[in-house]
Amino acid sequence: xxxxxxxxxxxxxxxxxxxxxxxxxxxxxxxxxxxxxxxxxxxxxxxxxxxxxxxxxxxxxxxxxxxxxxxxxxxxxxxxxxxxxxxxxxxxxxxxxxxxxxxxxxxxxxxxxxxxxxx
Amino acid sequence: xxxxxxxxxxxxxxxxxxxxxxxxxxxxxxxxxxxxxxxxxxxxxxxxxxxxxxxxxxxxxxxxxxxxxxxxxxxxxxxxxxxxxxxxxxxxxxxxxxxxxxxxxxxxxxxxxxxxxx
Numbered sequence: 736x737x738x739x740x741x742x743x744x745x746x747x748x749x750x751x752x753x754x755x756x757x758x759x760x761x762x763x764x765x766x767x768x769x770x771x772x773x774x775x776x777x778x779x780x781x782x783x784x785x786x787x788x789x790x791x792x793x794x795x796x797x798x799x800x801x802x803x804x805x806x807x808x809x810x811x812x813x814x815x816x817x818x819x820x821x822x823x824x825x826x827x828x829x830x831x832x833x834x835x836x837x838x839x840x841x842x843x844x845x846x847x848x849x850x851x852x853x854x
Numbered sequence: 855x856x857x858x859x860x861x862x863x864x865x866x867x868x869x870x871x872x873x874x875x876x877x878x879x880x881x882x883x884x885x886x887x888x889x890x891x892x893x894x895x896x897x898x899x900x901x902x903x904x905x906x907x908x909x910x911x912x913x914x915x916x917x918x919x920x921x922x923x924x925x926x927x928x929x930x931x932x933x934x935x936x937x938x939x940x941x942x943x944x945x946x947x948x949x950x951x952x953x954x955x956x957x958x959x960x961x962x963x964x965x966x967x968x969x970x971x972x
Contacts, residue, residue, distance in 0.1 A: 739902055741932070743925050783898065785937065786967040787858060794943065796950040796961045803951045810862050810962040813926050817860070817964070820935075822900060828909060835911040836918045846911040847925040849932075850903035854880070 737824050737851035738831040743815040744844025746789055767839040774837055775823065778830065782823035790816035815844055822851065856897060856966035857946035859936040863959030864929060865904050882954040890938065895949055899936035930959055937966070 749757065775782050793809040809816055818840065825831050828848065835846035871879070883901075890896035905924040912919045924931065936953065940946040943963065950961040 737900070739900065741925070785856070785858060786969075788965040788967050790964070792965055794947060794963045796947055796956050796963065797959075798951055798956040803947075803956075805947055809964075810860070810930075810960050811926065811928055813928075815925065817932075819967075820858075822898075832909060832911055832918075832920055836913050841911055841913040844912075845925045848909040848911065849905075849924075850907050852901040852903055852934075854901075 736827065737822065737853065738828075739849045739851055740821040740823065740831065740835050740838065741817055741847040741849065742819040742821075742838060742840045742844065743813075743847060744818050744840045745815050746791075746818065747814075749789065750791070764839045767837075771834075771837045771839070775821070775834065778834070779823045779825060782821055784819070784821045786819040787817065790818075818844070855940060855942075855968075857938050857940055857943070857950075858964045858966055859938055859946070859950045859953060860932055860962040860964065861934045861936075861953060861955045861959065862930040862962065863933050863955045865931050865933065867958070868933070869904070879954060886952055886954065887936075889952070890936070890949060895938050895940060897937035897939050899934065901934040902932060904933075905931045933959075 790809040795806045795810050797804045831848045835841060835848055838846055887896060887899065908924040910921050910923065910925050938946055938949050940949060946963050950956060950963050953961050955961060
């Protein structure tokens with residue numbers, strides 16, 4: 736079974752901080768990310784993972800009466816924003832929950848697990 | 855440069871849709887995928903199970919909190935995604951506008967972070 740693990744967190748604490756502080760924060764959480772990638776490599780070496788640029792970089796496209804309408808910012812104005820995702824093949828939902836809990840962002844944000852539709 | 859195209863649409867409409875109409879919607883998505891693949895733009899993509907099949911996991915004070923349902927209840931929910939490899943954000947927007955959901959829902963484009971050390 737394939738699952739998407741959607742990583743949501745409040746990105747506002749990263750706004751306006753300098754490169755040094757961002758690097759410090761990244762370094763601090765790095766051991767937990769490495770532990771996650773090691774575990775993911777064991778259970779599904781083919782897992783896909785992508786980290787996104789901040790939601791402030793988002794653009795939304797709609798086509799209204801054949802005309803393209805583009806707006807700046809994310810689609811949903813929620814406190815926590817999507818910051819990345821994993822797509823992985825796992826035996827069951829319990830295993831997906833176990834891995835989701837290993838994602839560092841689970842400690843300060845939310846991990847949403849969604850089954851992938853196979854057709 | 856990779857862009858994630860997030861597809862937002864009204865799940866209720868999708869679920870109520872007659873089978874024939876849904877098949878035709880799937881065919882439109884297949885056409886989009888073919889066009890994007892032929893253009894060398896398509897990296898990947900998937901349809902997500904509905905938000906009623908979602909599970910949300912949080913860890914607080916080392917305790918695992920698991921709840922049924924999506925992270926946020928919204929009318930138009932994330933229903934799938936494509937990863938598109940495009941030279942510019944404008945090119946990504948051009949492709950995003952061709953995703954069928956752009957006509958009745960919305961498509962959000964997010965640049966994928968490139969790790970400079972990798």
